[in-house]
Amino acid sequence: MLNALEHGGRFTHFALTALPAALLAWRRPHELLRQLHHVLLGALPLGIVAGLALGFVVWIHLHAAVEPQFREKVPEYLALGVVLEFAPVGAGLIVAGRSGAALGAELGSMRSSEQIDALEVLGLSPIKHLVAPRVLAAMIALPLLTIIMGYVAILSSYLAEYLGGTMSWTLYESCVWRGLTPIQAKVVLSTLKTIVFGFLVAVTGCYFGMEASGGTEGVGRAATRGVVVSIFLVLIANVMLVKLIEMVG
Numbered sequence: 001m002l003n004a005l006e007h008g009g010r011f012t013h014f015a016l017t018a019l020p021a022a023l024l025a026w027r028r029p030h031e032l033l034r035q036l037h038h039v040l041l042g043a044l045p046l047g048i049v050a051g052l053a054l055g056f057v058v059w060i061h062l063h064a065a066v067e068p069q070f071r072e073k074v075p076e077y078l079a080l081g082v083v084l085e086f087a088p089v090g091a092g093l094i095v096a097g098r099s100g101a102a103l104g105a106e107l108g109s110m111r112s113s114e115q116i117d118a119l120e121v122l123g124l125s126p127i128k129h130l131v132a133p134r135v136l137a138a139m140i141a142l143p144l145l146t147i148i149m150g151y152v153a154i155l156s157s158y159l160a161e162y163l164g165g166t167m168s169w170t171l172y173e174s175c176v177w178r179g180l181t182p183i184q185a186k187v188v189l190s191t192l193k194t195i196v197f198g199f200l201v202a203v204t205g206c207y208f209g210m211e212a213s214g215g216t217e218g219v220g221r222a223a224t225r226g227v228v229v230s231i232f233l234v235l236i237a238n239v240m241l242v243k244l245i246e247m248v249g
Contacts, residue, residue: 015203021128022135035137043095047145051152059160075172076179084190087150092197096230100205104226107209108219131206138202142194193241197234204230
């Protein structure tokens with residue numbers, strides 16, 4: 001119990017230290033863009049595949065569940081589910097699974113090879129030079145990946161409609177906008193909540209990487225813990241943020 005409280009306190013202190021450093025990481029654009037390229041493009045193929053599958057599967061379920069006279073409601077319901085929940089959470093879990101492990105392994109290797117110790121000996125802050133660009137890159141990448149997944153899911157849902165339904169693209173698109181237009185504020189907030197997901201994923205991966213010990217075995221443990229804890233934090237944060245968005249909306 002005490003060990004868990006100690007880790008919780010150290011993680012909280014690490015996160016609170018990393019946040020202001022991350023907000024200033026734009027001052028090093030080369031490193032920021034390199035990390036953004038790594039996070040976004042690394043997750044993009046899986047995000048596109050997930051969006052394609054999501055649109056097809058949700059359309060199939062809704063098309064089977066809705067009565068024929070209400071089939072024009074299918075695009076509305078689908079767009080609401082994808083934009084408000086499936087795309088943001090899906091993007092968060094994809095980046096947590098990929099970048100959570102990558103950050104833990106990368107910084108764990110640097111800790112194991114004493115590169116981080118060398119930075120500290122030179123008087124340089126590892127949080128400023130290593131953690132901050134990675135955290136800001138994840139905070140930028142998550143909303144972009146969410147938007148891409150949302151668009152891909154809606155387009156793939158129309159492809160399913162084209163293959164198994166009767167609606168034209170013009171009618172389908174108008175139904176989608178009819179569902180999203182009244183809740184534009186919630187759409188924006190649901191996309192922006194992924195900034196918090198990005199922060200949690202990157203901070204978690206970096207924390208466990210920085211805390212790694214025990215050689216290559218410790219690096220593996222850091223990567224595993226980075227994934228598990230970041231997924232847990234994304235799911236918990238999503239529940240809290242959804243409730244907050246509903247209160248604001």
